[in-house]
Amino acid sequence: MTGTDRAIIEKVIVHKVGNPSRGEELKLSQNPLTLNDDLVKSMLSKYFLGAFNENDRYHFTHLNDIELNEVYNYATHIFEKPDDFLAYSALIAQFLYSKSTHVKVKEGELYVALFDKIWIEEDELQAIGIFKSESKETFLKVFPHGTSYEVVQEEGVNINKLDKGCLILRKEKENGYVCLALDATNKNNEAQYWIKDFLQLESIVDSYHSTDDYLTLCKQFITEEFPSKFEVSKSDQIDLMNRSMEYFKTEEKFNIEQFAENVINHEDVIDSFKDFKSRYESSKDIALEDDFDIHLSAVKKQNKNFKSVLKLDNNFIINIHSRRDLMEKGIDEATGHQYYKFYYDEEK
Structure with a gap:
């Protein structure tokens, strides 16, 4: 504050x-x-x-x-x-x-x-x-004792x-x-x-809370409902997560129909999203607006929660920011291992 x-x-x-x-x-x-x-x-x-x-x-x-x-x-x-x-x-x-x-x-x-x-x-x-x-947190207090110093343990409140x-x-x-x-x-x-x-x-109910609530809704839908209802990979989830955040970063106003068409873009997934929204509202005892001004402070707050990290076993951690179309997933028939291909123009 x-x-x-x-x-x-x-x-x-x-x-x-x-x-x-x-x-x-x-x-x-x-x-x-x-x-x-x-x-x-x-x-x-x-x-x-x-x-x-x-x-x-x-x-x-x-x-x-x-x-x-x-x-x-x-x-x-x-x-x-x-x-x-x-x-x-x-x-x-x-x-x-x-x-x-x-x-x-x-x-x-x-x-x-x-x-x-x-x-x-x-x-x-x-x-x-x-x-x-x-x-309560434990602190060490150092104090003089004759010609030397001693240490005692004290408990207190962290003011941060x-x-x-x-x-x-x-x-x-x-x-x-x-x-x-x-x-x-x-x-x-x-x-x-x-x-x-x-x-x-x-x-x-204002633009800040509407933005914050919708981003929370989107994240829960993508991480919980989306993979349980549809056959999608982790990279598909990350792609939808990135496109959702990009919408909130670039648009001035939120409109649920525009969001559904431009970001989700699949009729069955859109229906699932709207059904999840209704259940989310009921569980939280709130009513989400379908049109509102996007509040950038709420976007900034939520941005750190929209992780675009793909973890492959314990060997690779890949940050994916956009361009799902430049990724290709498959299975190597000789080894049975899954793989990703990434296409790019230059190495930075």
Whole structure:
């Protein structure tokens, strides 16, 4: 996230939140942190704010009424009555504790912070941050001992690795605020308590999320559904992966019919793709737009996930960027080995 150096931390408090299903406790602090050291403030700002993607935006929701979303209400009260920060930070910790019963939820420190001068798209905003640290790392501390030095082991938090976070921007309250969120320790979605159960956030439907969701859909279709429904080689999958990414890199707008015709280009595969899209939407409980502006930041983020690497046994690794028509696959009748031929004009 850009502009973190200008952010002002007004207040921070730390609570200890365990998993009640394992008998772990909730321990509430009685006072905010004393922040007299500018270096510590700077390190906390980096730890709290540095990992967020400011394009990846969410808002609070509720099945019945946004006013019934607990964290939304606690945040609103803190914005309007900052003197009640201590009491409402405790309510946030208590609510998180009640949602921390999944077997994979780890005990950790919960930080609640009040910020001023958070800059987003030239807007200077107040914000409330809710962060949880679950992972500890081991450090060696060297210290003088007489005329020599000694080393001891200590555990601490890596300020470059925020585990879980939510930044609630004081903007668009009527729509559930604009929020930034991340869950770095739950990439496989085993326990969705942070985003779904605790915060009850949904992605804001915009060009960034539409682009990001469609690229995720494309990758899953190509790597999972495509080879299971059709007789295709790994190089065919890579070719479709490359053509999909190239479409998003070169087009300004996405249109599903244009994408299907220009990229997929086979009627049976197109039907399979659209069927997979419907099942994907149902499983994720989202509705994907069929026409939207392509957001280049989302393309850049996803580009590293679209790997164009062909691995042949343990002997060869080949990067394929384009031109499937310059590749030929076959089987050598004498040896029974499979082979690829690659045609090119010059060696670089």
